[in-house]
Amino acid sequence: MRQYVLKRLLHSALTLFGVSLVVFGILRVLPGDPARMLLPEGAPNSAVEELSRQLGLREPLWVQYGIFLRSVVRGDFGQSFQFRAPAGAVVAERIPATVHLSLVAFALTVAFGVPVGILAAARHRTGYDYAGMFLAALGQSLPNFWLGIMLVLLFGVALGWLPTSDYKGPSYLVLPSITLAAFPTALVARLTRSSMLDVLGREYVRTARSKGLREGTVVLGHAVKNAAIPVVTILGLQIGVLLGGAVITESVFAWPGIGKLVVDSIFQRDFPVVQTILILSATVFIVINLLVDLLYTVLDPRIRYA
Amino acid sequence: MTVASGEKPAASGERGIPIARASPLVARRSSLVRHLRRNPLILVGGTVLLALVLAAVFAPLLAPADPLKTGFSTRVKPPAILGYDSAFLLGSDNLGRDILSRLLYGGRISLALAALAVVCSALLGVTLGLVSGYAGGWVDDVVMRVVDVQLSFPVIMLAIAVIAVVGTSPTALVGVLVLAGWVVYARTVRASVLSLKHQEYVQAARALGAGDLRIVVRHVLPNTQAPILVIATVQVATMILLESGLSFLGLGVQPPQPSWGSMLAEGRDYLSNAWWLATVPGIAISLAVLGANLVGDGLRDFLDPNLRGL
Numbered sequence: 001m002r003q004y005v006l007k008r009l010l011h012s013a014l015t016l017f018g019v020s021l022v023v024f025g026i027l028r029v030l031p032g033d034p035a036r037m038l039l040p041e042g043a044p045n046s047a048v049e050e051l052s053r054q055l056g057l058r059e060p061l062w063v064q065y066g067i068f069l070r071s072v073v074r075g076d077f078g079q080s081f082q083f084r085a086p087a088g089a090v091v092a093e094r095i096p097a098t099v100h101l102s103l104v105a106f107a108l109t110v111a112f113g114v115p116v117g118i119l120a121a122a123r124h125r126t127g128y129d130y131a132g133m134f135l136a137a138l139g140q141s142l143p144n145f146w147l148g149i150m151l152v153l154l155f156g157v158a159l160g161w162l163p164t165s166d167y168k169g170p171s172y173l174v175l176p177s178i179t180l181a182a183f184p185t186a187l188v189a190r191l192t193r194s195s196m197l198d199v200l201g202r203e204y205v206r207t208a209r210s211k212g213l214r215e216g217t218v219v220l221g222h223a224v225k226n227a228a229i230p231v232v233t234i235l236g237l238q239i240g241v242l243l244g245g246a247v248i249t250e251s252v253f254a255w256p257g258i259g260k261l262v263v264d265s266i267f268q269r270d271f272p273v274v275q276t277i278l279i280l281s282a283t284v285f286i287v288i289n290l291l292v293d294l295l296y297t298v299l300d301p302r303i304r305y306a
Numbered sequence: 307m308t309v310a311s312g313e314k315p316a317a318s319g320e321r322g323i324p325i326a327r328a329s330p331l332v333a334r335r336s337s338l339v340r341h342l343r344r345n346p347l348i349l350v351g352g353t354v355l356l357a358l359v360l361a362a363v364f365a366p367l368l369a370p371a372d373p374l375k376t377g378f379s380t381r382v383k384p385p386a387i388l389g390y391d392s393a394f395l396l397g398s399d400n401l402g403r404d405i406l407s408r409l410l411y412g413g414r415i416s417l418a419l420a421a422l423a424v425v426c427s428a429l430l431g432v433t434l435g436l437v438s439g440y441a442g443g444w445v446d447d448v449v450m451r452v453v454d455v456q457l458s459f460p461v462i463m464l465a466i467a468v469i470a471v472v473g474t475s476p477t478a479l480v481g482v483l484v485l486a487g488w489v490v491y492a493r494t495v496r497a498s499v500l501s502l503k504h505q506e507y508v509q510a511a512r513a514l515g516a517g518d519l520r521i522v523v524r525h526v527l528p529n530t531q532a533p534i535l536v537i538a539t540v541q542v543a544t545m546i547l548l549e550s551g552l553s554f555l556g557l558g559v560q561p562p563q564p565s566w567g568s569m570l571a572e573g574r575d576y577l578s579n580a581w582w583l584a585t586v587p588g589i590a591i592s593l594a595v596l597g598a599n600l601v602g603d604g605l606r607d608f609l610d611p612n613l614r615g616l
Contacts, residue, residue: 026467142595146591157577244463262466266466266557271470285457
């Protein structure tokens, strides 16, 4: 057990190291002068020169990487010239909006995806199954930017029931969170269904049934627990999907979170902010994956020996 | 030994478990027909996808107008198909361009980019997966850590960061799509190579003096074709979504070239007075993605139900 945890920790650390290399590399290895990219367009040559020296751009690459890493660890992500403030602070200010949106979307994913999957499996090859899987196929196929726009068209423009841009209260969460949740909900429903079908065909389920237990007890008591592991993994991975989906969803709904910030920053060529968001989202993803993997060992002690 | 299909790996595979799914397209053609009869969704999806591909290929013949031709007097006309009095079957956009024609030409770009991206991702991912799984050791470690790093970034964020630095161009777009796509192949192929490389027939080939390259290409690769095919089909859907998403954000195909994503983005500003501008291209994207997903699911269930998690 301890060895497994240590191994996982080491992997996460290595992955973080890789992430820092990629983020560093995007600006340094791809064509273009990093100092010019990190400064507003039309910055005077003296400023470019000054920043070049500060970033050590005249030094060998590995020294530059050292300087980059040291400032990131210190929490110094450079200056956002779009907002004339430290990039870290600019991003931090937008985090709550994205967290709220993602949490609500995640709750929707669990609240709809898991029960639909269980129901579809328990009523395999019935109307419930077909209806659930049809909805899931739809949820996986509608692009979220289009779904969002259609919801705006229906509930905003035509009916005028719900606000469609900005974030000023709970009602503003409704349309964006449905938009963001559609894809992961469909994925989770399908995976829950196939995992449940797999478990329901096992011998211990047959044993439970032949003992005369009620079907509800068999499904909810015996099967669900054993079908949970792949579902928990996929739920963990949905955090990444949600963060990615937030980029587009927030753009559709003018949501003041980091997804919209990253798109705006790219059009403003505000690279310090882009860098910060890349590092932040990758770190969040790595940490959550680590937690999910550790949660496994609690759910299924057999995994420790893997 | 008489083997009807003349395909060696399939023949030797009839005995072993992992190899039983080898070359299934050849070995189980009759069961494919049975599968299709029981699972008609794959045909529905295939038909939809094929229709869209044909429409895109023959766009120059089918399009009623020049997709780039603007006209002041023909701006935002509603779709005639819904009974409106209009010269445009699917309506016209804010610059007076024919939406149907733009849809057909946009389909060419969107589908061609998706197809190219799928092929390139498969080539890169399969190669790395084969090398990683077969070589093992530090090569395997390095490739798998790169996979981990790649998976840590939300695909779309990495994509927009790269495009922001290198600029928008079709090459950059395909590059970014490939960057997002190769990982799944590499992981899956590596896993099957790990289970295959100690199989008796691989050892037999080695005992007979076959070199590493020959073993990988002739004996290992053919047995990974089922998962590769499934991933590639499902990925057509992913790639269409990603490409249209990037074009929607303004980072993909650049105007005035039509693409489904950018048409949708342009239509967003006219929701209150011209709903069809954003609605029509979205339907096209959804149909293409749904078609590819249905085919992919059907293939997966047929070839290897164990691949469900992909």
